Amino acid sequence: MDLISIMRTYARYLLIIFNLIFSLTGIIIISVGLSAKAYFHEFDTLLDNKYFYVSDFLIVIGVIIFMIAFFGCCGAMKENVCMTTTFSTLLVIVFILELVVGIAGFLLKSRTEEFLIDNLHKTMDQYNSSNTEITVVWDQVQRQLHCCGVVNATDWINSTSTQHKLPMSCCPIPAGTTDYFNCTPKAAYPEGCLEVFGDYIKSNITYVEGVAIGLSLIQMLGIILSCSLAKIIRSDYETV
Incomplete structure (x- = not known):
């Protein structure tokens, strides 16, 4: 051979x-x-x-x-x-x-944050509207990634979609809570979802x-x- x-x-x-x-x-x-x-x-x-x-x-x-x-x-x-x-x-x-x-x-x-910031602000205004999917996704993001608002909790305070209140998903609800729980800016997750969610996508x-x-x-x-x-x-x- x-x-x-x-x-x-x-x-x-x-x-x-x-x-x-x-x-x-x-x-x-x-x-x-x-x-x-x-x-x-x-x-x-x-x-x-x-x-x-x-x-x-x-x-x-x-x-x-x-x-x-x-x-x-x-x-x-x-x-x-x-x-x-x-x-x-x-x-x-x-x-x-x-x-x-x-x-x-x-x-x-x-360009992740550039794409996200517009969508986050736009969908935040539709929270608690007839589009329940947006409400579910926002709650899911905040609970799963431990974030609140776009930049911070102030975004929800300034939003009319929640009547200037924070969604419950913004706060870590203590285990065993059976009665009324008030989600306040002081108790809310400190980081905004733009940064945390952006890092997750990246x-x-x-x-x-x-x-x-x-x-x-x-x-x-x-x-x-x-x-x-x-x-x-x-x-x-x-x-x-």
Whole structure:
């Protein structure tokens, strides 16, 4: 067995192994996309649609990866130059798409407070209105993240939607409270939801951003392997 045949065999098996790993990255990407979508959906009333586009895009990329893995495996097993080249091309496209998601996540993260502040003020004015969803989400954010108002509790005091009073969700209600409880600015959570909620959203975007960029770098290995295999097969045919 000559050197080219040995290199071709090793490249083929490495590419097959890589495709198994590649399929796993698809599962990871879909899982991350679904998780991020679930996190954002919980507070969808307060968020811009751009946050959902990033998670949806990530899910689509994960599904595409399974389709691409087929070309990679078939091309490696059959040593088909066309399929291997197609696999390399599709990998480059996915690599670019994942970098786009990573960059989009970075840009969204840097503008999170800018997007949030308008929505928080707008929805605060609709608290206790006919739109019960907004009331539920605001209470959920304040209870879960231990925050009150946009900047602080004063935002509720200045709001007519609560008749210049604080919602009960602004205060940690003592355990065992069975009678009337008065939520006062002194008893309220000291931090505003713009900062706390913003940090929560940023941490989830960082998670998405890190996975997208990290896996795109791993996939560079597949691009190198598939290009090498296609080159070896082509040179072998030319030799024959």
